[in-house]
Amino acid sequence: MIQMIINTLASAAIVAPAAVAFTLVFTLFRYANFAVGGFVTVGAFAAWTINVPLGCPLWVAGLGAMVVCASAFALSDRLVFRALRGRSGGTLLLVSIALSFVLENIMRFIYGAQMKGFDLPLTGPITIWDVRITRETVAVVSVSLLAILVVGAILILTPIGRALRAVADNPSLASVRGLPVPSVEVFGIAVAGAMLGLSGTLVGVDLSIDPNLNWAVTIPIIAAAIVGGLGSPIGAAAGAILIGAAEELTVAFLAPTYKGAVGFAVIALVLILRPQGLLGDKVDRK
Amino acid sequence: MTLLVLKDLRAGYGASDIVHGVNLELVPGKMIALVGPNGAGKSTLLKSIAGVANVTGGVLELDGKNLIPLQPSGRAQAGAVFMPQERNVFRTLSVSENLAVSAWGCRDIAARRDEVLTLLPTIRDYLRKRAGGLSGGQRQMVGLGMALMSRPRVLLVDEPTAGLSPLLVGEMLDTLRQLAASANLGILIVEQNARAALQRADRALVLVDGRVVRQGDAAALADEPDFGALFFGEAA
Amino acid sequence: MDSYLVAILTVAGIYLILALALNLQFGLTGLINFGVVGFYGLGAYASGIATETFHAPFLAGLLAALIIGAIAGALVALLSLRLSGDFLAIVTLGFAETIRLVFNNEDWLTHGPSGFIIVTRPVIAGLSRTATSWMVLGVILLAALLVLLLMMRLADTPYGRVLRAVREDDLVPATLGKNIFMYRLQAFVLGSAIMAGTGSLYAHYVQTITPDNFTTPVAILVWMSVIVGGAGNMKGTVLGALAVVFIYEGTRFIGPWLTMLDAEQISALRFIIIGVALILMIRFRPEGLLPEAYQRPAEAASRITPSKG
Numbered sequence: 012m013i014q015m016i017i018n019t020l021a022s023a024a025i026v027a028p029a030a031v032a033f034t035l036v037f038t039l040f041r042y043a044n045f046a047v048g049g050f051v052t053v054g055a056f057a058a059w060t061i062n063v064p065l066g067c068p069l070w071v072a073g074l075g076a077m078v079v080c081a082s083a084f085a086l087s088d089r090l091v092f093r094a095l096r097g098r099s100g101g102t103l104l105l106v107s108i109a110l111s112f113v114l115e116n117i118m119r120f121i122y123g124a125q126m127k128g129f130d131l132p133l134t135g136p137i138t139i140w141d142v143r144i145t146r147e148t149v150a151v152v153s154v155s156l157l158a159i160l161v162v163g164a165i166l167i168l169t170p171i172g173r174a175l176r177a178v179a180d181n182p183s184l185a186s187v188r189g190l191p192v193p194s195v196e197v198f199g200i201a202v203a204g205a206m207l208g209l210s211g212t213l214v215g216v217d218l219s220i221d222p223n224l225n226w227a228v229t230i231p232i233i234a235a236a237i238v239g240g241l242g243s244p245i246g247a248a249a250g251a252i253l254i255g256a257a258e259e260l261t262v263a264f265l266a267p268t269y270k271g272a273v274g275f276a277v278i279a280l281v282l283i284l285r286p287q288g289l290l291g292d293k294v295d296r297k
Numbered sequence: 298m299t300l301l302v303l304k305d306l307r308a309g310y311g312a313s314d315i316v317h318g319v320n321l322e323l324v325p326g327k328m329i330a331l332v333g334p335n336g337a338g339k340s341t342l343l344k345s346i347a348g349v350a351n352v353t354g355g356v357l358e359l360d361g362k363n364l365i366p367l368q369p370s371g372r373a374q375a376g377a378v379f380m381p382q383e384r385n386v387f388r389t390l391s392v393s394e395n396l397a398v399s400a401w402g403c404r405d406i407a408a409r410r411d412e413v414l415t416l417l418p419t420i421r422d423y424l425r426k427r428a429g430g431l432s433g434g435q436r437q438m439v440g441l442g443m444a445l446m447s448r449p450r451v452l453l454v455d456e457p458t459a460g461l462s463p464l465l466v467g468e469m470l471d472t473l474r475q476l477a478a479s480a481n482l483g484i485l486i487v488e489q490n491a492r493a494a495l496q497r498a499d500r501a502l503v504l505v506d507g508r509v510v511r512q513g514d515a516a517a518l519a520d521e522p523d524f525g526a527l528f529f530g531e532a533a
Numbered sequence: 534m535d536s537y538l539v540a541i542l543t544v545a546g547i548y549l550i551l552a553l554a555l556n557l558q559f560g561l562t563g564l565i566n567f568g569v570v571g572f573y574g575l576g577a578y579a580s581g582i583a584t585e586t587f588h589a590p591f592l593a594g595l596l597a598a599l600i601i602g603a604i605a606g607a608l609v610a611l612l613s614l615r616l617s618g619d620f621l622a623i624v625t626l627g628f629a630e631t632i633r634l635v636f637n638n639e640d641w642l643t644h645g646p647s648g649f650i651i652v653t654r655p656v657i658a659g660l661s662r663t664a665t666s667w668m669v670l671g672v673i674l675l676a677a678l679l680v681l682l683l684m685m686r687l688a689d690t691p692y693g694r695v696l697r698a699v700r701e702d703d704l705v706p707a708t709l710g711k712n713i714f715m716y717r718l719q720a721f722v723l724g725s726a727i728m729a730g731t732g733s734l735y736a737h738y739v740q741t742i743t744p745d746n747f748t749t750p751v752a753i754l755v756w757m758s759v760i761v762g763g764a765g766n767m768k769g770t771v772l773g774a775l776a777v778v779f780i781y782e783g784t785r786f787i788g789p790w791l792t793m794l795d796a797e798q799i800s801a802l803r804f805i806i807i808g809v810a811l812i813l814m815i816r817f818r819p820e821g822l823l824p825e826a827y828q829r830p831a832e833a834a835s836r837i838t839p840s841k842g
Binding site for chain 3: 043091094095098101102104105106108109110112113116117119120123124226230233237266268269271272274275276278279282283
């Protein structure tokens with residue numbers, strides 16, 4: 012039982028930063044960016060490149076992956092999505108799926124299909140009251156939690172975070188109130204990109220890194236964000252825990268091979284029961 | 298001394314103009330009302346000054362500075378501050394945050410907020426609430442407070458009484474009237490309640506089909522016998 | 534070379550039918566179906582299981598595929614059609630992924646990743662290899678032609694015009710007393726059944742199907758066919774499907790020139806080219822090569838009346 016809770020937290024910790032990123036983009040631009048998994052994959056490979064061939068410690072690799080993903084995400088917005096603002100949600104969805112497909116294959120082109128792993132020192136698990144927790148799990152969960160708290164604090168406490176929420180709420184009013192809307196949007200995109208890079212690094216600690224990560228993570232990320240209500244980082248994190256738990260339960264009591272379908276089953280369920288998600292505000296949709 | 302100058306200003310959204318050459322001068326401390334029938338281009342004129350609609354010709358200056366090349370945010374920073382008719386608060390932010398975010402880039406947010414709360418003291422009562430949960434009248438007041446946070450020179454107010462009860466209409470217009478005097482603002486207001494607006498404004502322009510058909514002292518205009526005809530666009 | 538040409542044309546025919554069905558759903562009716570490969574795969578396995586496990590003739594397999602495709606389409610539609618467009622997209626995508634997991638995991642039924650072997654052919658037995666492949670091509674092109682004629686006919690009827698109205702604005706047909714939900718449901722079910730039928734044709738053509746035949750790259754190619762040709766225009770889809778298959782198959786020939794790349798890299802490069810081309814197309818020519826001749830009500834209106842002041 013406790014072991015299941017730990018597994019749930021570990022998988023939620025990987026998904027949560029990316030779900031926060033998906034939520035941020037959704038609140039800013041009102042479209043579902045399916046390329047999030049592609050960027051997580053890019054982040055995982057970026058961290059691996061810094062960690063293994065370049066021989067830097069993993070925390071440097073993680074920061075590097077965040078910078079790489081923030082830049083790549085901002086670049087994708089500049090080159091692709093900015094020109095498509097105002098197009099239908101379906102068009103943007105299709106474009107983001109195509110982008111995700113392109114990113115996955117760029118990784119395949121550069122790194123090949125072989126699985127890769129970080130260069131981590133072997134450490135024994137910690138045992139507390141008969142429960143075994145690996146040091147990696149502890150690290151992954153704490154880093155993820157810290158990152159989400161930092162993003163939450165930026166949004167609530169800082170002027171730029173306040174401006175970001177204002178732009179997400181009503182961009183045309185933000186503009187007549189004198190806010191530099193494009194710069195605020197770029198800031199939001201960069202924060203989202205950094206979260207995707209962080210998810211990429213955390214995923215690499217837990218699983219092996221290969222281009223097929225893309226679809227494996229996209230679905231839980233989006234499911235977590237939708238379950239979380241597409242409104243706040245806390246909601247996204249809660250959604251990640253819920254999806255993680257649903258996956259754990261499926262593996263334990265149903266069929267492990269259908270873990271991949273859990274995300275969609277939960278999305279379908281949420282869409283039927285509560286189109287606005289579990290937490291967060293009802294989203295105005297056109 | 299003249300704050301805002303419009304000379305032969307033409308404006309619209311797409312290919313065709315909606316405002317066909319308007320001249321106007323606004324001085325500090327004065328309030329000018331724009332009245333006229335629906336679709337006369339009053340809101341478009343206001344929005345073109347704010348940068349939300351396109352200026353297609355003429356002169357638009359604030360303190361001698363050309364506003365036309367500026368984006369909406371640039372015009373706001375220059376002092377021409379627009380208060381939209383609808384959706385004029387950030388609904389998911391608290392009232393206090395709404396005020397703070399409207400003074401983007403200013404170091405003295407707290408001082409400005411105190412200033413606004415002195416001018417509009419009723420806002421104090423719901424400072425911590427979410428703006429989306431306010432009543433219509435409260436929301437308009439917050440919208441006004443947000444506009445004041447950037448210490449505007451000219452306030453461009455689009456139908457501030459839309460959806461308010463008759464009692465609140467007079468209150469809102471009185472507030473604006475007093476603001477013009479106490480903050481030494483120039484106010485340009487589009488108002489459906491034409492008589493109520495003319496009672497408070499210094500001057501008024503009657504707009505029909507994008508052209509000024511009558512202008513002058515607001516009180517005198519209200520007393521003219523054919524005012525109703527003008528307002529409803531039936532001028533002979 | 535001849536056999537290669539036959540193979541390309543056969544594949545082009547299959548993509549064409551899938552793209553026509555998608556054009557009915559997306560182009561005409563505005564329904565975003567990212568689960569094309571789900572219905573396609575479902576039809577392939579349904580038909581294979583009918584003919585091999587239950588020894589039914591090919592036509593019974595095709596019929597089974599059409600029926601199962603229609604049922605699956607109805608279920609997905611009932612689940613999500615009332616929601617807004619992007620949620621339908623997410624649910625259909627989920628459907629395709631889940632279906633693929635079923636193909637992969639239910640070995641007793643589908644033989645899993647090792648492949649399901651289908652002996653039954655859609656043509657008379659006992660012909661030479663070459664003759665059989667030409668005959669199969671004929672069957673697939675005939676099916677494509679039938680679907681094309683059906684779709685072109687449909688697009689021109691009052692029914693097609695209602696579907697367009699549903700796409701443009703939900704309110705207009707509603708005020709005309711049309712039941713929008715039923716129209717969307719019908720278009721989605723018909724499209725899904727055709728996709729499943731295509732799966733049946735494909736299964737009896739390749740004769741070995743694995744879950745990997747029904748993955749995202751196929752969906753991307755089908756979507757690209759519709760977008761390149763011009764959403765809503767059936768003739769455009771013919772052009773689009775041909776263009777996409779020739780680009781895709783054509784990039785096969787860049788391999789020998791780039792000797793420093795391995796097979797994995799060349800395959801990745803081809804997908805990069807396809808994906809980038811799709812994004813560029815949507816970015817710079819969203820109406821496609823052959824835009825739909827129909828004028829959208831919103832645009833038509835904006836040309837007549839200026840915006841309100």
